[in-house]
Amino acid sequence: MKNNLLYKDIIAISFMNFALFVGAGNIIFPPMVGLQSGKLVWYAAIGFLITATILPTISIIALAQKGGSINKLISPIGKFMGIILITICYLSVGPFFAIPRTATVSFEINILPFTGNSNIYLFIYSIIYFLIINIISLYPGKLLNTIGYFLAPLKTIALLILSLSIIFYQSGKITNTINICKNSAFSNGIINGYLTMDTLGSLMFGNIIINALKSKGIKKIKKLVYYTIITSFISGLCIIFVYLNLFKLGSTSNLIINQKTNGIEILSIYVNNTFGIFGNFFLSFLIFITCIVTSIGLTCSCAEFFYKYLPISYNKIVYIIIIISILITNIGLDKLIKFFIPILTIICPPCMVLIIMSFLSNLFYKTNIIFITVITSLFFSFIDVIQKNNLIKIISLNLPLNKQELSWVTPTIFIFFISILYYYFNVIKKIFFNIKIFF
Template sequence: MSKDLKNILITGMALFSTFFGAGNLIFPPTLGYMAGDKWGYIGLGFLITCIGLPLFGIMSVALSGGKTEDLTSKISPTFGKILCSIIMLSIGPLFAVPRTGATTFELGVLPLFPNANSIVVSIIFFSITYILAVNESSVVDRIGAILTPFLLITLGIIIVKGILFPIGTPVNTNIEGAFSKGFTEGYQTMDALGSIILAQMFIGDLFVKGYKDRKTQINIIMKAGIVSSVCLGIVYLGLLYIGGTASGIADQDFTRTTILVFISQRLLGNSSKIIFGGAIAAACLTTSVGLTATTGNYFNKLLENKISYKTIVLLACVTSAIMSNYGVESIVKLAIPILQIIYPVVIVLIVLSMFSKYIVNKGIYSGAVYGAMIVSLINSLNSAGITYVFSDAIKMLPFYEGGFSWILPAIVGGIIGGIFFNKDKSK
């Protein structure tokens, strides 16, 4: 095997492991269940958000210079720090990490112990998270090296059996806007947000391996991304399909976690409570430790060591433990307003950076980002029940019903920014 091919495969599997969060598994079956016979349409939107955007996010950082700051500083250094801090809090102690604890309780503990107390479970779960994260133990890597293949094998059995011996037939669920629903639901994976933070780790790894030319780095990342995307696509599409097969037989009151429990029990029997639930719970723990450690390192560096790494990790674990007791469904709902604001901003940054070779006027970046952000902020307030004078005007924008009303303001903002904020008129 050539050196390049070997590193492409290694990087591809590293990308896959990074974006293959156990907490993400609750979304595809639910989307398939909601869409029924339109599971393919809803799946397309979901795959673009949770596979396509993260890959382009890493490539955009590579194109910008190799560091997260190189991407976000196109607006301003202060803007970059604020955006990255919000992203770290989102993929850390506010939403993603608490969701791992809640998923562990609902998928790994509750099916076996119906009377279990979520507070007790969250204290145990995040105490272990703290111990492993604060010591930056290699135990987590070792556990992950065993658990990820085991979880993949279990999922593979469920998917293959679900395709060969479906539990039902996908039915017409009368869902509207399947594609846009899948696209916006993909926000909840937060993979695109995490990609611009974690990109410098992958690019730095390639640099250490001898790939110092930016063009070569991008080439390796792109090919590794294809490897990762194929693996993720197989898992997600399989889960979407078997979710669709449950659309005609499952209870309409099922939640994101209970529909996955229902499917696994129908396909694997009651033993899945132990096998599947245990694998997901343990995998959630490794995700929790990894994200908590990343949060600690990020804010420790941002605050120039004024608050120690251990203190930040402790605060993150306490916050996560409290948030996890709200349950998966509530955490998802709480995340919606924040994700509605920052996801369009990140998407605009990623798209423009993919064409950074041709965009030398930074005013375009600022205008497009702020144009998208203003509309997204109003949409977020609307979804929270807070309306303003401009609320009705926003509803008249193109693609509003699909959740993409920020596209036109981003384009117009980019044009205005390019015209009025171009310091060097020759460009």
């Protein structure tokens, strides 16, 4: 059994970590947020990095501490509720949204400019796209070779070229901040960090990273955590480097782009202006390789998760995921986003709280503190969505950070500390009661 990794394996796993996380949303959202935030771009960037980089990194480390077992991670909130929460997470970040989104984004960049908005072309493209993913996903044990040693380096080189071009060639003036971001640039960054789904995706990709480490002979928990921290740190720095450049791209693109432009259009216009005739080919390659790698990781993670709980073989689950993804892809990206953003906004906070609280699970394992805190965040994130979408006009809670759609934060922290005080009050009460009996 190995106790240490070779440097080439550390780099390969770091590349794989980086490649899995930098998906379609990760490239689309930063330039769009940068354009909207304008002079406040770095406030938005900090918020974005919290939910799109820092929390996902913490999630993988938390999972490594549990030996890669999602069951151990969710155990403080109970098996039943934990499985429901994680199942919704896997379905949302899997075949019901994230996987189809990669296909749709790839189609819009690579095919749509040449064919126009035709359903038949989207259908044909999705069949070919998911056939590639299906073939690779049937062999999860070879992901380190497929992604870590081959696809990830290609993706990294393409993103490096894009980032360096932004550093040396992007010279526009920073745009003015649009009205909706003037008082909420930071929270806007946090919300858009949600939408990359990396905090949720980290629970899925974390298993791939940890299994890759185990495949190299790293079995002990301390070593798993050690190498998870190293590889996550390396990939995290690379991701931050890419994000910051994409934010800069958006915030300095006012000369060629209007502020109602989405992330895809920003990138498309930029590469055409920067790389000329080769711009479309470069962007097509970048988006295709980015989407393919992320889709493979998500498909394998989903299949492995449901294989543990369903009496169906891994290969059959892969086929089911692919079929569902093809069907949902052909519904259209805009409809997907409108439907799933409220769901993601609801389930992200409890998942984030659960991940953070997992580091305290040994202190509160025999209590209901973690369960109560997670439920609180779930309840108030649900209230956030109701208020934002005016689903029930009777509900109107003017909590701190309400305008920033983060009103769940304050009550969650409050309930957490109240639960701790209540717990220790009872502990002290029992101690005094036992002392009284003793005397």
